[in-house]
Structure formats: structure tokens, C-alpha cells
Amino acid sequence: MKNTVYIKAYCAITNTKMVCNDEVLCEENELDYKSFLKSIYKNYCEVSYPKFFKMDEASKLAFLTAEVLLKNTSMTENEKEDLAIILSNKSASLNTDRDYQNSIQDKNNFYPSPAIFVYTLPNIGIGEICIRHKSYGENAFYITEKFDANLLSTYAQTLLNTNKTNNVLCGWVEVEKGKCSSFFYLLSNTEGELYSEKNINEIYQSI
Amino acid sequence: MINVYATYNTIISSLGFSTSENVQNILEGKSGIELQKDTKLSDVPFYASIIQDEKLNQAFSAINTTSEKYTKLEKMMILSLHKTIQASGEKLDDKTGLIISSTKGNIEALDKESPFLEEKAYLTSLGETIQHFFSLKTTPIIVSNACVSGVLAIAVAKRFLQAKKYDKIFVVSGDVLTKFVLSGFNSFKAISEAPCKPFDKNRTGITLGEAACSMLIKTKENKEGVEIIGEASCNDANHISGPSRTGEGLYRSIKKATQEAGEKLKKLDYISAHGTATLFNDEMESIAFHRAALSNVPVNSYKGYYGHTLGSSGLLESILGIESMKRSVLFPSIGFETSGTSYALNVIRENTHKDISAFIKTASGFGGCNTAVIFKK
Amino acid sequence: MEALKKELKENIIEVLNLEDLTIEDVNDDDALFGDGLGLDSIDALELIVMLDKDYGIKLTDPSEGREIFKSVEVLATYITENRTK
Numbered sequence: 132m133k134n135t136v137y138i139k140a141y142c143a144i145t146n147t148k149m150v151c152n153d154e155v156l157c158e159e160n161e162l163d164y165k166s167f168l169k170s171i172y173k174n175y176c177e178v179s180y181p182k183f184f185k186m187d188e189a190s191k192l193a194f195l196t197a198e199v200l201l202k203n204t205s206m207t208e209n210e211k212e213d214l215a216i217i218l219s220n221k222s223a224s225l226n227t228d229r230d231y232q233n234s235i236q237d238k239n240n241f242y243p244s245p246a247i248f249v250y251t252l253p254n255i256g257i258g259e260i261c262i263r264h265k266s267y268g269e270n271a272f273y274i275t276e277k278f279d280a281n282l283l284s285t286y287a288q289t290l291l292n293t294n295k296t297n298n299v300l301c302g303w304v305e306v307e308k309g310k311c312s313s314f315f316y317l318l319s320n321t322e323g324e325l326y327s328e329k330n331i332n333e334i335y336q337s338i
Numbered sequence: 339m340i341n342v343y344a345t346y347n348t349i350i351s352s353l354g355f356s357t358s359e360n361v362q363n364i365l366e367g368k369s370g371i372e373l374q375k376d377t378k379l380s381d382v383p384f385y386a387s388i389i390q391d392e393k394l395n396q397a398f399s400a401i402n403t404t405s406e407k408y409t410k411l412e413k414m415m416i417l418s419l420h421k422t423i424q425a426s427g428e429k430l431d432d433k434t435g436l437i438i439s440s441t442k443g444n445i446e447a448l449d450k451e452s453p454f455l456e457e458k459a460y461l462t463s464l465g466e467t468i469q470h471f472f473s474l475k476t477t478p479i480i481v482s483n484a485c486v487s488g489v490l491a492i493a494v495a496k497r498f499l500q501a502k503k504y505d506k507i508f509v510v511s512g513d514v515l516t517k518f519v520l521s522g523f524n525s526f527k528a529i530s531e532a533p534c535k536p537f538d539k540n541r542t543g544i545t546l547g548e549a550a551c552s553m554l555i556k557t558k559e560n561k562e563g564v565e566i567i568g569e570a571s572c573n574d575a576n577h578i579s580g581p582s583r584t585g586e587g588l589y590r591s592i593k594k595a596t597q598e599a600g601e602k603l604k605k606l607d608y609i610s611a612h613g614t615a616t617l618f619n620d621e622m623e624s625i626a627f628h629r630a631a632l633s634n635v636p637v638n639s640y641k642g643y644y645g646h647t648l649g650s651s652g653l654l655e656s657i658l659g660i661e662s663m664k665r666s667v668l669f670p671s672i673g674f675e676t677s678g679t680s681y682a683l684n685v686i687r688e689n690t691h692k693d694i695s696a697f698i699k700t701a702s703g704f705g706g707c708n709t710a711v712i713f714k715k
Numbered sequence: 716m717e718a719l720k721k722e723l724k725e726n727i728i729e730v731l732n733l734e735d736l737t738i739e740d741v742n743d744d745d746a747l748f749g750d751g752l753g754l755d756s757i758d759a760l761e762l763i764v765m766l767d768k769d770y771g772i773k774l775t776d777p778s779e780g781r782e783i784f785k786s787v788e789v790l791a792t793y794i795t796e797n798r799t800k
Contacts, residue, residue, distance in 0.1 A: 181753070184734035216573075223443070223461055223482050228518075232448040235521050242768045245760035246731070248522035249579045249704065252441070254483045258705030261573040267590055269571050270707050271490060274461040274480035282479065289497040293339075295570070295594070526760060527777045580756055 134292055136284075137323030138331065141316040142200035143338040144171065144192060150338055151203050164188075164311045171195050177202070185246065186259060187227040189306040193218065193256030194263065196313040197300060201264065204317060206298065208265075215269035215296045216257045217286055218315075220305040223253040223274055256304060268296050278303045278314065280331045291320045314338060342496045343563030344555055344713060347657045348421040350414050351549040351644055352387040355397055356421065361661045364669050365689060369643050371533040371545055379517050380524075385533050386515055387547030387645040389414065402471075409444050409454055412464065414550035415512040416471050422552040423472070428506060435504035436478040438465055439491035439511040441649035443482075446516045468510065476504070482649070485612075485703030486571065487511065488551070489652025492711050493569035495555040505557065512550035513648035520546060526579070528616055534646075536613030536639035536671055537620050537685050539678030544614050547645025551653040564660050565714045567696070568599030574706035581618045585626025587708040588700060592630045595698065595710040602714060606635055608668060608697035610659035613639020614646050615673070619702065624679030632698075638686045642672030652701045656711065663694040663715050720791045727787075730765050731758050743788040751786075759784060771799030 142151040146164040149156045149171060156175070159167055168191050172183055176198055186194060197216075206214075231247045249255065254272040261267070269290055273282060287299040302315035314335055318326060348356060352370030353363040363370075370387035374380075391410065398405055398413045401420050405413065415438075428434070440461060447458035457463055465478040479498070481491050488511040495507040513519075523529050523544055530543035555566070572594065574587035582588075596603060609632060611623055627633055640655045647654055662669055668690040677683070696714040724738040727747070731754065745751045748759070759780050766772040772794065774780055783793045 179735075181733070181735055184732040185757075221460065221462055225448075225459060228445060228448060228459070231522070232518065235517065236450060241521075242764050243521040243525040244764060245522070245525040246757050248525055249757055251518075251522065252482075252484045252704050254703075254705040254707060255578050258573065258578045258707065261575040261706055262577070265575050267572050267575050267587060270483065270573050270705075271481060271494065271571065272483045274465070274482050276462050285501055285503055286494070286497065289501045293497075293500075293598075525764065527763075527775075577755075578757075 134320050136288055136291060136326040137319050137321070138326050139317040139319040139323035140200050140204035141314070141334060142196050142203070143314040144196050145312050145338065146310055149199065151199055156199070164309070168192060168195060168311070175199050180263070187250035188311065189224060189226060189304060190250060190256040190259045192306055192311050192313050193304045194259050196302070196304065196315045197260040198263070200315050200317060210298055211264050211266055213268045213296045213298070214264065214266040215290050215299040216260055216266065217271050217283055217299060217301050218257055218304050219273040219275050219279065219283060220253065220303060221274065221276060222305060222307045224251050226306045227251050278335055280328050280335070284318065284326070284328060284331070287318045291318065297321055340500050340557050341559065342499050342555060342557055342566045343559055344492065344553055344566055344660060345560060345563040346422050346426040347551065347553040348418045349549065349551050349654060349657055350389070350418045351654070352389050352547070353643060355417070357657060357661065361658070364643060364658070367672070369533065369672055370547065371645055379515065379520055384520070384529065385545050387545070388515055389548055408467070409458060411444055411512050411514045412467050415468060415510050418550040418552040419468065419472065419508060419510045422508060422554055426554045428554065430472060430474050432475045433505040434474070435476055435498060435507035436469065436474055437491045437495050437507055437509045438468060438478050438480045439487040439509065439649050439653065440464065440482060441484060441487050441513050442516065442519060445518045449517070483703070484705050484707055485648055486652055486701040486707045486709040487649035488654065489656055489699055489701045489709045489711055490571055491653060492555065492566065492656060493571060493709060496566050496569060499555065499557050507555050508552060509555060509653060510550065510552040511650040511653040513650050514548040515546050519648070530615060533673060534615035534641050535673035536615040536641050537679060537683060538674045539676040541615040541617065541620060541678060543616050545641065545645040547647045549644060549647040549650045549654050551650055551657055553653060553657060564663060567602045567712050567714045568595040569709070569711040570594030570598065571707065571709040574708065576706055578706065579704050581622035581702060582706070583622070585622045585629060587706055588623065588626035588702055589629045591708045591710040592626065592698065592700065595712050599712045603696055603712060606632065606696055606698050607692065607694040608659065608662065609635050609637040610655045610697060610699045611637050611639050612701045613641050613671065615641055621679050622702070624681040624683055627683060628681035633681055634684050636668050636684050636686050636692070638669055638671035652699065652709065656699045656713070659697050659699050660713055663697055663713065666691060666693050668692050716791060716795065719794065720787050723787050723791055726765060726769065730761055741787060744786045746786060747784050770794050772797050
């Protein structure tokens with residue numbers, strides 16, 4: 132027996148653009164992505180969250196995408212508590228792994244950085260979102276060649292259909308070689324636009 | 339809901355290249371942890387459980403003659419999976435899934451001195467290599483979720499089987515000991531100077547290790563199988579590297595896994611814990627087990643035998659738990675002497691005969707992640 | 716000593732990514748951990764690396780850091796007495 136699944140909200144960030152629920156929230160052509168993420172933090176986050184600046188770029192991207200998405204949807208504290216977060220990308224944490232490798236590459240300048248090492252895992256961004264929103268729900272991080280709606284949604288549906296949660300934040304979060312891209316969508320078994328793989332892929336393509 | 343069973347499996351570790359060899363060594367009280375003096379990994383000697391290259395290459399050459407093409411991790415994972423596939427006699431058709439679990443994959447390919455291309459550092463490359471080796475028809479699913487990866491992979495397999503996406507799924511996990519990871523845990527001042535002592539009063543940190551494991555998970559029962567009756571993975575929502583002081587995520591994972599098991603679970607007879615032997619992790623586990631009213635249940639950590647094998651540890655320690663259950667023997671937690679957690683645990687001290695009807699495997703990792711899976715005979 | 720304190724403040728802000736702060740915001744006797752700058756365990760580890768890298772001081776036990784990292788004042792005194800570079 133399968134329950135109906137809905138898309139409740141979505142948010143996407145690229146190097147120059149942030150889109151949320153069909154609306155372009157901001158667009159910048161001249162900033163590099165690091166500055167762009169910082170400007171999103173300054174302009175769209177209602178809370179002061181100094182920890183943001185300690186995060187690696189991938190975690191910043193995940194944090195902001197979740198922040199803006201959750202701000203633009205309605206969710207009770209209880210729903211947030213059980214929110215499942217299922218993210219994916221191709222490079223895992225290689226962008227930060229390379230930074231860490233640089234800190235240990237040279238025998239004569241060997242100073243491994245704990246603050247970088249802690250971010251050399253792709254799921255740390257999920258942890259940052261959980262801390263921010265007090266979410267104790269299901270987590271998983273998948274590595275796929277490209278955005279794979281089928282994998283994410285099949286997995287999300289197993290959580291929704293077995294009542295492990297009513298809301299799953301799914302998506303893609305990639306930072307590598309000077310480029311960032313994220314696409315998060317909130318699947319729910321209670322309300323929103325009817326979900327289909329075609330539907331979600333169309334939204335993804337349109338960004 | 340469809341029933342799901344954990345069946346054929348293979349452990350490749352410093353304690354042997356088959357599950358039975360590993361169990362035999364555990365029964366004899368042997369640990370794979372030794373003092374290592376490899377200056378490529380560290381300037382100073384350190385304790386770790388490492389697979390001998392020579393032994394691995396010899397075993398690998400029996401199944402493939404182009405050994406130099408593959409990294410150590412790939413050889414370990416392929417060898418493990420090969421043995422499990424052979425033992426099961428299953429065909430790899432288009433309803434056969436493969437789940438790959440690794441925390442850091444071939445991360446040493448980032449090192450400028452590595453003989454391999456940087457491309458190898460991508461987990462997708464590891465996936466392709468394994469898929470290609472076995473001519474698998476389906477694209478592997480790759481899970482990388484810090485130190486819970488190995489046991490999370492079992493939960494993921496169960497869910498995809500219950501969603502009828504596959505008929506059967508092979509899970510393969512692996513991580514190797516690298517300068518990257520060793521220096522990182524050293525920068526955290528988390529590496530023990532002596533072999534690790536999980537749950538002990540005098541524990542001073544982690545010992546690292548390496549292993550590859552594989553397991554066939556399917557929906558049809560057979561004499562090899564034990565049922566996977568419940569699982570959950572909950573976040574601490576507390577700190578990205580420090581274990582929760584209340585054991586929140588682990589407690590919730592145990593509670594939800596138990597709820598899912600429902601009436602199938604009469605009693606938990608044994609806990610295969612994470613037990614990394616850091617001060618804070620073991621303390622956190624004792625709090626979570628206490629909150630879940632499991633303080634009296636016999637518990638062990640296999641880290642004293644293998645060190646922390648990262649993304650492989652969860653699968654490794656699930657397989658050993660299953661072996662423990664099948665043989666009705668509780669294996670001792672090596673390194674444990676004196677109780678050293680706020681809530682005393684029933685840590686297993688010697689090989690003990692006991693009928694085990696069900697056990698729980700737990701793990702916790704950076705990012706605040708936790709997973710619990712319950713297996714039943 | 717004053718120059719060292721200024722240098723420490725700059726380094727702490729940079730190494731620990733305290734973006735919202737300037738050196739004027741950090742007083743010599745402000746508590747670095749707890750209620751003061753609100754630094755946490757990873758920051759403490761990163762300061763241990765800074766001591767090694769910039770001043771040639773090796774701390775092996777993180778608990779030693781608790782006293783040394785009390786404030787910029789205390790830290791500067793410790794560095795002056797123990798630095799090897």
C-alpha cells in the first residue's frame with residue numbers, strides 16, 4: 132500500500148541565483164559563490180548564527196538551502212523534530228578533503244587542521260541542519276553521478292510509507308572546483324503539489 | 339511488510355580473509371592490532387589493525403591477474419564481495435542490487451605521491467570499478483554517512499527490498515588506514531597510545547583499523563539467514579563532532595528500531611556496541627543504553643580486535659553479532675578491565691555460552707549520526 | 716607584549732573564522748571559551764595547532780589548553796615564556 136506523496140516546497144542555489152518555490156529570490160552576476168553564499172546568509176537568515184562562518188562551503192550551502200526552504204513553508208516544531216534529511220552529491224566532501232590534504236601534503240609544513248578535518252565528511256551538512264532546526268529524524272547521504280530523483284524519492288517514500296516520518300527533506304548539494312549547486316525539496320504525505328518523478332525533474336531542469 | 343534476511347557474508351581483515359577465520363581468532367582471544375612502523379603513514383610508531391599487502395595480493399591474484407590496476411581498498415572490497423557471491427550461488431540479474439558503503443573510499447588518491455589518478459578519490463569511481471569487475475547490471479547505490487555507513491547500508495538494503503526495487507541486495511563496505519584519517523584523528527587528540535580499551539576506566543582514545551565486508555540481504559528465508567526486524571537512524575541535533583551528552587540520537591534510534599520490531603522482538607539478549615574507546619563516545623553510549631533500559635544486557639565492542647574500521651565497522655560488527663547469535667556464544671570485549679562509564683554496563687569479559695534470540699547493533703558518528711539495527715534468529 | 720596580543724587577536728579571528736568580530740571587540744581578559752567568545756572544543760584543538768605552527772609550542776594533552784586559552788592575556792604570557800620560534 133502506497134500513500135500519496137506531495138512536494139511541499141523547494142529551494143535551489145547556484146553560483147549566481149537562488150530560487151524558492153518558483154520565485155527567483157536573488158540573482159547576482161558578479162559575486163563569486165563564496166561571497167554569494169555570505170550575502171544570502173546576511174539577507175535571508177533571520178537569526179544570527181556565528182557558527183555559519185565556521186562551516187565548510189558545502190555545509191554552508193546545505194545550511195542556507197534548508198534555511199530558506201524551511202522559512203518558506205509551514206512546519207510545526209513536532210514536524211521539524213521528526214524531519215528526515217536525505218542528501219546526495221557526486222564529490223562527497225572532496226572539495227574540503229583537498230584543503231585538508233594540503234595541510235598534510237608537505238612533510239616540512241605538516242599541520243593537520245582539526246577544524247577542516249571535521250568537515251571531510253559529506254553528511255556534516257546534514258548535521259548542521261539538524262542542529263539548527265532541532266531535527267532528530269532519519270539521515271542518509273548518497274553518492275550519485277548526477278541528481279537522481281528516483282533514488283532519493285524511492286528512499287524517501289520508504290520512510291513516509293512506514294510512518295517513520297511525515298516529512299523528508301531531499302536533495303542535491305555539490306561544491307567543487309569553484310562551482311556550487313543545490314536543489315532541496317520537501318516531500319510530505321500531508322499537503323503540497325502531487326509528487327511525480329517527472330514533476331521534480333522538470334523543476335530541477337528549470338533552475 | 340516483507341520480511342528481510344541477512345545471509346551469506348565475508349569479512350576481510352587483519353584477522354583473516356573469511357568470516358569463519360575471523361570468528362576463530364576472536365574465540366582464541368587474538369587481536370589484529372599491532373604496533374605499526376610505516377613512516378608513510380606516520381613519523382612515529384602507532385597501534386593499528388592493518389591488512390598485509392602481500393597476503394592481500396596473493397589472495398586477490400587467485401581471482402584476478404591485473405592486480406596493479408586496483409587500489410588496496412578495491413582489492414579488499416572485490417575479494418570480499420567475490421567470496422560472498424560465490425558462496426551464495428546467486429546470479430547477478432537486473433533485480434540484484436549492490437550497496438557500497440565507505441567513509442573515505444580511496445582518499446589517498448589525493449596525495450601527490452599516490453600512484454593512482456586523483457579521479458580514484460571519487461566514490462563514484464569506486465562504484466564503477468566494483469560494478470565493472472562483477473559485470474553488474476544495476477548501478478550501485480553508494481552510501482557515505484561517516485562512521486555509521488556500514489550499518490546504515492544494512493538498513494538501506496532492507497528498505498529498498500521492502501520497496502520491491504530489488505529481489506536481493508549485496509552490501510559491501512570498506513575503508514583503509516590512511517595518513518589522511520590518521521593525521522585527522524591525531525589532530526583531534528583522539529588516538530590512543532596503546533591498543534584501545536573500549537568502555538574501560540583507563541581508555542584514552544581510538545585505535546584505527548581497516549577491513550572490507552560484504553553481506554547478501556534478501557527477502558527469501560534460508561538456513562543461513564537471520565531476520566532484520568527493525569532499524570532506525572536518528573540525529574543528535576547537538577554537535578558535529580562531539581557525542582551528545584544525553585545520548586539523544588542513539589537513544590531515539592534504539593527506541594524506534596525496537597518499535598518497528600514490535601512483537602517480533604521478545605527480548606534483546608546482546609548489544610554489539612560502537613565502543614570507540616574515546617572518553618566521550620563510550621560515556622554517551624552508556625547514557626543511551628541506560629535510558630533505553632539496556633544497561634544489564636551483555637554488551638561488547640569489537641574495536642579491541644580490529645580498531646575502528648570507519649565505514650566498514652558497522653557491517654563488520656553486525657556480521658560478528660550474527661555469528662555470535664548463531665553459535666550461542668558471547669564474545670569478550672578485549673581491552674576492558676574496569677568499568678569506566680557513568681552508568682555501568684554489562685561488558686562481556688570472556689567467551690560465554692548463551693542462547694541469543696535477538697541482538698541490536700548500534701553505531702554513532704560525526705555529524706551527530708546514529709544507527710541501530712535489530713537482528714533475530 | 717602588546718604587539719603579541721594584537722597578533723593573537725588577529726590570528727584567533729582568522730583561524731577560527733570569527734567573521735562578526737574585529738580585534739577591537741576582543742578584550743585582553745575576555746574569556747575565550749564559555750560565555751566570552753563562545754569557542755568550542757574544535758576551536759580549542761585548532762588553537763593547539765596555531766601554537767605549534769606559529770610559536771613552536773607543542774601541547775599533547777588538550778586539557779592543558781583549558782588554562783592556557785583562558786584569555787588573550789594569559790595566552791600571550793604563556794607564549795612569551797614558552798615559544799621556540
